[in-house]
Amino acid sequence: MRFRRRRALVCRQAVELMSDYVDGTLGERDRARLEAHLAGCPHCTEYLAQIRDVITAAGRVEPDDLPPRALDELVTLYRRWRQD
Amino acid sequence: MGDDDVVLVERLRDGDEAAFRLLIERYQGQLLRLAASLVASSAVAEEVVQETWLGVVRGIGGFEGRASVKTWLFRILVNQARSAGAREHRSIPLDLGHEPAVPPARFTRTGTWASPPVTWTDEADERLSAKVLAGRIRHLLHRLPEAQRQVFLLRDVQGLPSRDVGDLLGISDGNQRVLLHRARSAMRGMLEREMGRV
Numbered sequence: 001m002r003f004r005r006r007r008a009l010v011c012r013q014a015v016e017l018m019s020d021y022v023d024g025t026l027g028e029r030d031r032a033r034l035e036a037h038l039a040g041c042p043h044c045t046e047y048l049a050q051i052r053d054v055i056t057a058a059g060r061v062e063p064d065d066l067p068p069r070a071l072d073e074l075v076t077l078y079r080r081w082r083q084d
Numbered sequence: 085m086g087d088d089d090v091v092l093v094e095r096l097r098d099g100d101e102a103a104f105r106l107l108i109e110r111y112q113g114q115l116l117r118l119a120a121s122l123v124a125s126s127a128v129a130e131e132v133v134q135e136t137w138l139g140v141v142r143g144i145g146g147f148e149g150r151a152s153v154k155t156w157l158f159r160i161l162v163n164q165a166r167s168a169g170a171r172e173h174r175s176i177p178l179d180l181g182h183e184p185a186v187p188p189a190r191f192t193r194t195g196t197w198a199s200p201p202v203t204w205t206d207e208a209d210e211r212l213s214a215k216v217l218a219g220r221i222r223h224l225l226h227r228l229p230e231a232q233r234q235v236f237l238l239r240d241v242q243g244l245p246s247r248d249v250g251d252l253l254g255i256s257d258g259n260q261r262v263l264l265h266r267a268r269s270a271m272r273g274m275l276e277r278e279m280g281r282v
Contacts, residue, residue: 010195015185019265023246043200047186047272050201054271057217058240061225062113078104078141 009037014044018051089153097144108137111154114242115161117225121233122165132168136161155248158238162252178255179231180262185269201276217275224274232267239264 009017014037020026021034038045089110095103115136119129139160147156192198204212221241228236238249239260250260 010191011197012184012186012188012191012195015269016265018185019268020261023261023264025261043197046203047201050204050272050276051268053204053212053214053217054221054268054275055240057214057221058236058271059243060214060218061222061241062218075101075105075108078101078137 009033011037011041011044014038014041015047018048021048022051022055090149093144093147093153096141097147104137104141107140107153111157114154115157118158118161118234118237118242119165121230121237122162123168128168132161132165135164135168139164151248152244154242155244155252158242158244158248158252178259179229180259181229181232181266183266183270185265186273204275204279220275220278221271224271224278227274228267228270232263232270235260235263236267236271240268 014034017026017030017034021031026034038048089107092103092107092110096107112133115133116129119132119136120126123129123132136157140157143160147153151159190197190199204217225233225237225241234253235249235255238244238252239246244252246257246260249255250257253260255263
């Protein structure tokens, strides 16, 4: 999402840029405007920290446990397939 | 884990049943979760995952190591989900969503915070750990709209690069960025509400 006018960002606009900012996909001008806003806005700085928290925590989500029965079924299918 | 995966695939190619078991244990949960976001019911999702493993065995000779094993598995799964007829992915208009990152009521008329985000802390006043947040995210995943959930799962939970995700889901870079932005924003908002801060 881009804001073409050069006016300073307000918080409502800043939060729409955070995800691209974290990924490094924000255009140069928007990045500079966002960083200027963040430098003077503790609330948006906290918001950005929370978006980073979400991304970090998402990478730590554990896979669901696999029921042993499902694993046995698959190995049986594998054996059958190899025999065919 | 990447190199380890390649070794497992090589062992599987040689007919090693234990390697198959290890690969399943490692990826079954992730595949099920992705399948559940692609098809209509959990029963169909389980079928799609089972077909994916058989597809792995049949296509084992075709793995060339250009993509990671994880991307290769996910690609087989997405293809299985599509051919299962559970969803004609490309024929359904992509729902990008339209909700703002934060509800408008949280801002003043001039666009500054009226109800700002509150620092995430626990009883000990320390920032909540990634482990604690991860547990909550896992339970909230199903509440994300479908297209957002798929992109969030692949990018942030599975850690796949954007080009692989675009390829797997058949969506443009721009749409992927919008969906990821909305998913992360929605997840942040749900966590905030769940913690009773708002």
